C-alpha cells in the first residue's frame with residue numbers, strides 16, 4: 001500500500017490544503033516522502049459532521065456486528081504486512097521486535113474489546129420492576145443501560161505509534177462503546193498513521209458501517225487539534241502526551257458551551273521504593289533489573305522508573321554502584337523525534353544543574369538523536385525543597401533519593417503528585433513497614449506493584465493504567481484494559497416505557513441474553529426475569 005499523504009474523511013481520501021509537513025527519519029532527521037497536507041477547518045467540520053451523522057446508527061449496531069468490526073480492523077492491520085513495520089521503524093527509531101510486539105498488542109486489544117462486546121456486561125443492564133401495589137406510593141418500572149457518549153476525538157501518542165495511536169487503546173475502546181472516532185494523527189509518525197487509518201477505513205467498508213464511524217486528520221500545526229476538541233459534535237477526548245498539551249486541551253474542553261471530558265494521560269515519574277530488607281538481600285539484582293527497565297525503549301515509557309526512594313547506608317550505596325555500572329554500559333538508542341530528544345537533553349541538563357544533585361552515571365554516547373542514559377542522586381531534604389526535581393524527564397533518566405529512614409521515604413512519597421505506578425521492592429521482613437505505606441501508595445497511584453517495574457503494561461480486565469493528576473486528568477478511569485470502555489459510556493434510565501420502545505438490552509424476556517441486575521440481584525443469561 002503506497003503512502004499518499006492524504007487525509008481520511010469518512011470514505012473519502014483528500015489532500016489537505018492547510019500547509020505541508022513531512023514525516024522525519026528519527027535516526028537522521030531527514031524528511032521522508034511523501035509530504036502530508038494539513039487538514040483545513042472545513043475538513044475537520046466534515047469529519048465531525050460525518051461522525052455525528054453516523055452516531056445513532058453505529059451505537060445501536062448489534063454487539064456481535066461491532067465485535068466483528070473490531071476483529072476485522074485487526075485483520076486489516078495484519079494484512080498491511082511488513083510495510084507497516086518498516087515505515088514505523090523509520091519514523092520512530094523503534095526496533096523491529098518492539099514494533100512487531102506492539103502490532104500484536106494492538107490486534108490483541110481489538111480482540112479484547114470484541115470479547116467485551118460479546119460478553120455484554122459493559123451495558124450494565126439494571127431493572128427495578130414496577131410495584132403497583134407498593135404503599136404509600138406505587139413504584140415505577142425503571143430500567144438502566146449504558147449508551148455510547150458520542151463522537152470521540154483521539155490524539156495518537158508518540159511513544160506507542162501502534163498500540164496507542166490511530167487504532168490503539170483509545171480508538172478500540174471508543175469504537176467498542178459505540179462511538180465514532182476522529183483521530184488527530186501524531187505528527188511524529190504520519191505514514192504509520194495513514195496506513196493504519198486506511199486499514200480501519202477498509203474494515204468500515206467491509207462491515208457495511210456508516211462512513212463517518214472513522215476519520216483521520218493530519219495537522220501541520222496545533223490549530224486543528226484545538227478546533228477538534230472545541231467542535232460541538234465531539235463528546236469526549238482521549239489523549240496521551242505532555243502535561244502542557246493535555247492541559248491545553250482540557251482548558252479548551254472545559255471552556256466550550258458544552259464542556260466535555262478529556263481523558264488525558266500526561267506525566268508520571270513512577271517511584272520505585274527499595275525497602276531495607278530487599279535492598280540488603282538483593283540490591284545488586286534489583287539494580288540490574290532497574291537499569292534494564294530504565295533504558296527499555298530509550299526510556300520513552302510513561303511508566304519509566306524516574307525516581308528511586310531508599311534508606312541511605314551501605315546497602316543503598318552498593319545499589320547505586322551496581323546501577324551506575326550497568327547504566328554506564330547501556331547503549332544509547334534513537335529517541336522518537338528530534339524534539340523529544342531535545343526535551344530530554346534539556347531535562348538532564350536542568351537536573352544536573354540543581355543544587356545538591358550528583359550525577360552517578362552516564363550511559364554510552366550514541367548517534368545524534370540518541371538518548372544517553374543518566375542516573376542522579378540527591379538527599380530527601382533537598383528533594384523536598386526543590387519541586388523541580390519532581391518533574392518528569394521523558395527518557396532514560398532517573399533520580400535516587402537518599403532518605404534517613406522509612407519514615408522519611410513516606411514523607412517524600414506524600415510530597416509527590418499523582419502517579420501511574422508505584423513499585424515496591426520488599427522482602428518478608430519489610431511487610432509491616434510496607435503495610436504502613438499502603439494507604440499513601442493507594443492515594444498516589446493507579447497501580448501498585450511488588451518486586452517488579454511498571455514498564456510492561458498487561459492488557460487485561462484488572463489493569464489500571466491511570467492515576468491521580470497529573471498522571472491523568474481523571475483518576476476514575478484507565479486507558480489500558482477492558483475498563484477503558486467506561487470512559488466513553490453514559491447511563492440512561494427508562495421509566496415506564498412500553499416494552500416495544502425499550503432498547504433490546506432492557507426488554508422483557510432478555511432477548512440479548514445479558515447478565516442483568518433485576519431488583520438488585522444479578523440474574524444470569526438464561527434468566528427471563530423482567
Ligand code: NAP
Pocket residue numbers: 155156157158159184185186187188219220221222223225226240241242243244245246248249265266267268301302303339340343344393394
Ligand atoms: P505532545 O507534545 O503533548 O503531543 C501529543 C499530541 O497532542 C500531538 O498530536 C500534538 O500535536 C498534540 N498537542 C500537543 N500540544 C497541543 C496543543 N497545545 N494544542 C493542540 N494540540 C496539541 O507530546 P509528544 O509529542 O508525544 O511528546 C512531547 C513530550 O511529551 C515529551 O518530551 C514528554 O515530555 C511528554 N510525553 C509524555 C508521555 C507520557 O506517557 N508520560 C508520552 C509521550 C510524551 P502535534 O502532533 O502537532 O505535535
